[in-house]
Amino acid sequence: MDGTAFRLAGCVSDKLGERGQRCSTRSRAGRLAAMVRDGFAWRYVRYDEPGEFTAAEREARDGKRGLWADPHPVPPWEWRRAKRGTATTK
Numbered sequence: 001m002d003g004t005a006f007r008l009a010g011c012v013s014d015k016l017g018e019r020g021q022r023c024s025t026r027s028r029a030g031r032l033a034a035m036v037r038d039g040f041a042w043r044y045v046r047y048d049e050p051g052e053f054t055a056a057e058r059e060a061r062d063g064k065r066g067l068w069a070d071p072h073p074v075p076p077w078e079w080r081r082a083k084r085g086t087a088t089t090k
Contacts, residue, residue, distance in 0.1 A: 039066015042075055 029052070035041035037056035048054065060068050067073045074082075 036060060037065075039063075039068045042067070044077070 032041065033053055033056045036043050036053045037059050039060040043053040043057040060066060
């Protein structure tokens with residue numbers, strides 16, 4: 001990250017019941033993009049505005065930064081599904 005302060009709110013749930021952290025700064029989209037670009041957050045394809053975080057994720061993957069340093073990272077939504085015993089294979 002570039003050193004800009006940000007705040008993580010408590011655990012929140014989206015309309016599907018998925019839990020996560022809410023990030024707030026003066027430029028929320030900019031902070032989220034920085035987190036994705038640095039490999040500290042996943043781009044949730046289902047809710048990604050057209051291309052909003054695609055380039056940031058590609059940059060993190062190419063640089064093997066953060067979670068992309070793992071050769072087989074597991075998205076949190078797949079990890080939770082597996083924990084519930086309803087994992088699907090792709």
